[in-house]
Amino acid sequence: MDEPVDLVEQLGFSSRLRQRRFTLLPLRGEGTPFTDSQGRAPGDSTAPEELADLISSIATVGVLQPVLVEEMDAGDKAPAMRLTAGERRLRACRWGAVHKPGNPHFTALPAVVCPGPLSDEERRIWQLVENLARENLRPGELAAALVLDRCAVLLGKLIAHGYKVPADVYAIDDPIARFTAMERIRGADKNCAAPWSHVLTRLGLQLTPRKARELVRAFAEMPREIAEEMDEAKISLNTRIRFIELNRGRAQAAQDIWAAVKKTNRTRLLSSALTAAADPAVSPDEALAEAERLHEQADSARADKLRADTSAAVDPGPLVEQRLVDNALAGLRSLVAALATGARLSAHDLASLRLLTDQLNGTE
Helix, strand or coil, X not given: CCCCCCHHHHHXXXXXXXXXXXXXXXXXXXXXXECCCCCCCCCCCXXXXXXXXXXXXXXXXXXXXXXXXXXXXXXXXXXXXXXXXXXXXXXXXXXXXXXXXXXXXXXXXXXXXXXXXXXXXXXXXXHHHHHHCCCCCCHHHHHHHHHHHHXXXXXXXXXXXXXXXXXXXXXXXXXXXXXXXXHHHHXXXXXXXXXXXXXXXXXXXXXXXXXXXXHHHHHHXXXXXXXXXXXXXXXXXXXXXHHHHHHHHCHXXXXXXXXXXXXXXXXXXXXXXXXXXXXXXXXXXXXXXXXHHHHHHHHHHHHHHHHHHXXXXXXXXXXXXXXXXXXXXXXXXXXXXXXXXXXXXXXXXXXXXXXXXXXXXXXX
């Protein structure tokens, strides 16, 4: 069995990746990064609605995670900068450079630049390290990264055991489709298996094989567009599993529920609605209504408990003897009446009265 290799250490195995450097790239004109997939020109004139939050964040605190860029030799011309990871950050900064030119966060794009062209394996390792370094890696992104690395393990074993893997197989973009194609080549040969335990050890991740299988299961069975939307909405893995379970038998119901909670921005209802919709007799609208009822009931119960806890935590103590209160009030009434006739307090008495009043206020 191959020796486990920490993913970050793999960056040092490539002479190109060892030469990576941090720099600031222009957002307009020569040297601005381009993307093969989108081919957008610098300075898009509109800000897509889905980038509004990112644009606002960058305008306030700047780009927190540099994009990844390959520096491509262009002969006599200046090197071309091809984006490897970070298209949303690039698009947001391009919009800001055009529409908020006075904001210093939109004057340049923080980037880690590496000499290109990179091989598919080098690019995959680099993107995966960048993804795993993020604090809030989304389930869909993590699942895709895990499957891609499992593909790399499987490919290496197939080649080592003499299998011919066509170039168009390991060039398949979709991670699940690529792995499935390689599994067909492996067949029943256990010597070429790529178990999750080996993949996770190789990556140095504190993740159980069961968790990895659940992540990939949710990623594989869920429509890609919905998976990306759930990533944006920060839907938990357990809720995604419930979604795909309903989606198997009642796809329209599952997707209607998701569309409804997304449209009304009530994604917190999704888990309860999916549970209610497990009963075939319950319509999507009824499932949402039941989820709303359950959440209101839970909110009310929490509020009641909080009030009870607060009341229990405050010990009012014994009441002041009524005779003392009556005497103090009688004295104060007499004092107010005297002051109303034009009499006045000495500076010392006035200060004492104010001190006592402050102390009384402090006991409320």
